[in-house]
Amino acid sequence: xxxxxxxxxxxxxxxxxxxxxxxxxxxxxxxxxxxxxxxxxxxxxxxxxxxxxxxxxxxxxxxxxxxxxxxxxxxxxxxxxxxxxxxxxxxxxxxxxxxxxxxxxxxxxxxxxxxxxxxxxxxxxxxxxxxxxxxxxxxxxxxxxxxxxxxxxxxx
Amino acid sequence: xxxxxxxxxxxxxxxxxxxxxxxxxxxxxxxxxxxxxxxxxxxxxxxxxxxxxxxxxxxxxxxxxxxxxxxxxxxxxxxxxxxxxxxxxxxxxxxxxxxxxxxxxxxxxxxxxxxxxxxxxxxxxxxxxxxxxxxxxxxxxxxxxxxxxxxxxxxxxxxxxxxxxxxxxxxxxxxxxxxxxxxxxxxxxxxxxxxxxxxxxxxxxxxxxxxxxxxxxxxxxxxxxxxxxxxxxxxxxxxxxxxxxxxxxxxxxxxxxxxxxxxxxxxxxxxxxxxxxxxxxxxxxxxxxxxxxxxxxxxxxxxxxxxxxxxxxxxxxxxxxxxxxxxxxxxxxxxxxxxxxxxxxxxxxxxxxxxxxxxxxxxxxxxxxxxxxxxxxxxxxxxxxxxxxxxxxxxxxxxxxxxxxxxxxxxxxxxxxx
Ligand SMILES: Cc1cc2nc3c(=O)[nH]c(=O)nc-3n(C[C@H](O)[C@H](O)[C@H](O)COP(=O)(O)O)c2cc1C
Ligand code: FES
Numbered sequence: 001x002x003x004x005x006x007x008x009x010x011x012x013x014x015x016x017x018x019x020x021x022x023x024x025x026x027x028x029x030x031x032x033x034x035x036x037x038x039x040x041x042x043x044x045x046x047x048x049x050x051x052x053x054x055x056x057x058x059x060x061x062x063x064x065x066x067x068x069x070x071x072x073x074x075x076x077x078x079x080x081x082x083x084x085x086x087x088x089x090x091x092x093x094x095x096x097x098x099x100x101x102x103x104x105x106x107x108x109x110x111x112x113x114x115x116x117x118x119x120x121x122x123x124x125x126x127x128x129x130x131x132x133x134x135x136x137x138x139x140x141x142x143x144x145x146x147x148x149x150x151x152x153x154x155x156x
Numbered sequence: 157x158x159x160x161x162x163x164x165x166x167x168x169x170x171x172x173x174x175x176x177x178x179x180x181x182x183x184x185x186x187x188x189x190x191x192x193x194x195x196x197x198x199x200x201x202x203x204x205x206x207x208x209x210x211x212x213x214x215x216x217x218x219x220x221x222x223x224x225x226x227x228x229x230x231x232x233x234x235x236x237x238x239x240x241x242x243x244x245x246x247x248x249x250x251x252x253x254x255x256x257x258x259x260x261x262x263x264x265x266x267x268x269x270x271x272x273x274x275x276x277x278x279x280x281x282x283x284x285x286x287x288x289x290x291x292x293x294x295x296x297x298x299x300x301x302x303x304x305x306x307x308x309x310x311x312x313x314x315x316x317x318x319x320x321x322x323x324x325x326x327x328x329x330x331x332x333x334x335x336x337x338x339x340x341x342x343x344x345x346x347x348x349x350x351x352x353x354x355x356x357x358x359x360x361x362x363x364x365x366x367x368x369x370x371x372x373x374x375x376x377x378x379x380x381x382x383x384x385x386x387x388x389x390x391x392x393x394x395x396x397x398x399x400x401x402x403x404x405x406x407x408x409x410x411x412x413x414x415x416x417x418x419x420x421x422x423x424x425x426x427x428x429x430x431x432x433x434x435x436x437x438x439x440x441x442x443x444x445x446x447x448x449x450x451x452x453x454x455x456x457x458x459x460x461x462x463x464x465x466x467x468x469x470x471x472x473x474x475x476x477x478x479x480x481x482x483x484x485x486x487x488x489x490x491x492x493x494x495x496x497x498x499x500x501x502x503x504x505x506x507x508x509x510x511x512x513x514x515x516x517x518x519x520x521x522x523x524x525x526x527x528x529x530x531x532x533x534x535x536x537x538x539x540x541x542x543x544x545x546x547x548x549x550x551x552x553x554x555x556x557x558x559x560x561x562x563x564x565x566x567x568x569x570x571x572x573x574x
Contacts, residue, residue: 018312020234020352026334031284031315065336065495066317068284084246085439085485086396086471122320122489123246123439124285127396127469128403137287 004047008032012051022052026062030069039070075110075117077155080134083120086127091144095131096120098145102152116155163381165369165390167406170257176292178299181260188260188305190368194268195307197371202272206367208375210388214250215240215323215360216438216467218455227347228273228355235275236351237309238332238358239266241282241289242316242323245438246489247469250392251361253404255282255289258365259296263311265364268371270309273357277310281328284317320493324541325358327495338495339541362392384410387454393417397472398426410454414444417453418472429474433558437466439486440546442553443473463553478571479561483554484512490547501544504535508551515562518569525562529555 008029015028029048030040037044040063042056049056063069081096096107099118103111107120126132129141133148140151169175169184181187194202207222228235239262243251254262266278282290293313300306314332316322322331326340329351350356366389370378379388387409396402400423407417414434418424425431431446436453441464444451451461458465473482487509496502511528514520528551536548555562564572 018310021333023334024314024332024352027315027317027331031317062334062336065338066284066319068318083485084489085435085482086247086402088482088485089397089471089473089477090402122492123244123248125243125249125252125283127247127249127471128394129249130396130402134285137285139288 002047003037003041003044004033005036008036009051023054025052026054026059027066030059030063030066034069038076039073041073073110075114077116078119078134078136079116079152079155080119080121080124081107082122082124082126082130082132082134084123084127086123087131090130092131095133095143095145095148098148099152102149116152162408162411163390164406165366166254166258166392167404170253170404172257175257176259176296178260178296178303181258185258185261186264186368186372188264188267188300188303190371191264191267191305191307194271194371199272199274202268202371205375206272206370209366209370209378210375210382210386211363211366211370211378212387212455213360214362214366214392214467216245218465221359221363224347224359225269225272225357227345228357229348230274231355234277234352234354235273236354236356237266237270237273237275237278238325238328238351238356239278239280239361239364240323240325240328240358241280241286241361242320242328243286243361243467244283244320244323244493245440245467245469246486247394247396247435247438247471248467249394249396250404250468252286252289253392254361254365255286255292259293260300261365261368262293262361263296263300263306265367266311267306267309268367269357269359269364270311273355275357276308278312279332279351280311280313281322281332282313282315283322284315287315290315319495320489321495321541321543324543327541328358329356336495338497339543341540382409382411382454384452384454384456386456391454391468393453394467394469395422395472396469398429398474398476399472400424400426407453410452410457412453414449414451414453414470417470418449422472425472425474427474427476429476431472432475432477433473433479433482433554435471435473435550437464438469439471439489440464440542440550441466442549443557445557478516479554479558480512480516480565480571483550484509484516486550487512487547490543494543498540498544500535501539501541501547504531504539505544505547507531508535508547512551515565518565520566522563522566525555525559525566 110117322337327337331337346356532548532551
C-alpha cells in the first residue's frame, strides 16, 4: 500500500550519495512527496520515515517547522501573495483584498471547490519588481489587479 | 533595471538571453579560467589574495571573507563549503538575480573557495520558494560537471522550505541535516564544527560570485574598485519601495550616498511625494530619516550613522505610507519567523507586535510607547541568535526617529498625515 511512486524511491536512492548522513535526505524527500501527492498525509509521512529509517515523529518534527510543507489537505493551486514591506509599499494590501473578495475566502483558507488555497506570504525576494505573488511555485511580478484577475481565471 | 558608476561585475549580464549558459560564461566572464588559475596556487596564496581584496561578506554581517576562510583548521577532517542562498531578509533580491543570470560565476567561486579551505564538498542551500532558480543551478552544475570543470569538488543544491531563520548560518546547517532550522549555540562556530560536524564555511551567493574576478585580476584590483577604506569591490544594491525606478543596481563599494542612489539612480520618490524614511539594508536595519541621507552607502559610514548596511537592500518610504503600520508589518514578520527556541525572541517579539497593533488601530495608550521600547530593550542582545535583534533594532529606531507619529496614533487614533 505504498503511496509514493517507484520514481520517488529511485530518486531518493540517487540523492543518497549527496549526503554523509541519511537524515539529510528528509527535506528533499518531503519536497518530492508533496510534489506527487499535493500534501503530506500520515501514511506518506510513515513511508518517508521507513525509507529513511527514522521514527515518523521525527519526520513530523522537521516538516512542521517549514511553512511550505502541508500537513493538511490543500487546494489544487497554491496562491501566495506577498504582503511584506516592499510589496505593501506598492499596493500589496489591495492585491490580497482583491484575491480574498474574488475567491470568497480569507488568506489561509481554501475555496469550497478545492481549487485554490490562498496565502498571505512573506517576502518572496522580488521586492524590486513589487508587488509580487507566486502561483504553484511560479513568480508573477509587477502585478496590478487586471493581471491578478487574469492569473486567477487561468487556474482550474 | 541596472546602472552603475565605474567598472561592474554583475549588472552587464542581467537580462541577457543565454547569459546563464556555460558558453556565454566562457565568452564573456571568467569562464572557469579563474578556477584553473587557483588550481595552480597554494591555499594560502588564494586566501591571501582574498584578504588583500577587502571582500566583505555580502550576506549581512560584512565579515572579511579571507579572514573567515583562514579560521578553518588545517586538519584532515572532511570539510564543507556551504553557499547561503536563503535570501529571505525582506527587501533583498540580489542573489536571485545572480543565480538566474550568472549561475556559473557562483559555481566557479565555490570551486575556488572549496579549494582554499580544503573542502571536497559544497552545498548550495537555496530557499524553497526559489524553485525555478534551484533548477537553474542544477542545470549549471550539470553543465560544469559534464565539462569536467568541477574537478575534485562536488557541489549539490539543497532546497529549504519556507523559513527565514534558515538564513542564519547555524539554522541553515541544521536544516541541511534534515532537522528543524533552529540556530545552534555558539561556540563552536561552523569553521570548527559545522555541517555534519565537519569544519564548514558559510558564504553568501554574492560573496562567492566575487571570487573568480578576484583570482583573475588580483586582490589589489578588487580592493581598488571600492571607493573607501576596508571595503573592496562593487556592491549590488536592491532598491525597493516608493521610488520611481526600483530595481537592482551596482555601485563601487562606498561609491554613492543614499541621496545619490534615490535621486540620481532611482529617479527620486514616486508620484512626486516627499521622502519620509529609508530602511538602508533590509527590514532588520534601523531607519534613517529624510535629513540623514547624505551618508555614504557602505558598512562603516552606515554604522556611524546608527544603522547598518545589512544585505544592501534599501527600502524607500514616502510620506504616503504610515510608519506605524510599516513597523507593525516588519515586526509581524519577525514574530512569524521566530523559531521559538528562546524566550526573549519568541515572547518578546510577539508582545511587541501586539502593542504595535494596538497603537496602529488607535487603541493604544501613551504608556504603550514606553512599554514597546522596554520590550524591545529586553530582546536586544539577549536572544540566542540575531533574529531577536532584527525585530528590536527597527522598533527602537522607528520610535526614536518618528516618535510623533506614534504619539499621534495614540492621541488622535490615526496617522498625522492621513
Ligand atoms: C536571522 C538571520 C537571517 C539571515 N539570513 C541570511 C540570508 O538569507 N542570506 C545570507 O547570505 N545570510 C543571511 N544571514 C547571515 C548568515 O548568518 C551568515 O552570516 C552569512 O551567510 C555569511 O556569509 P558572508 O560572510 O558571505 O556574508 C542571516 C543571519 C541572521 C541572523
Ligand atoms: S517584499 Fe514582497 S517580494 Fe519582497
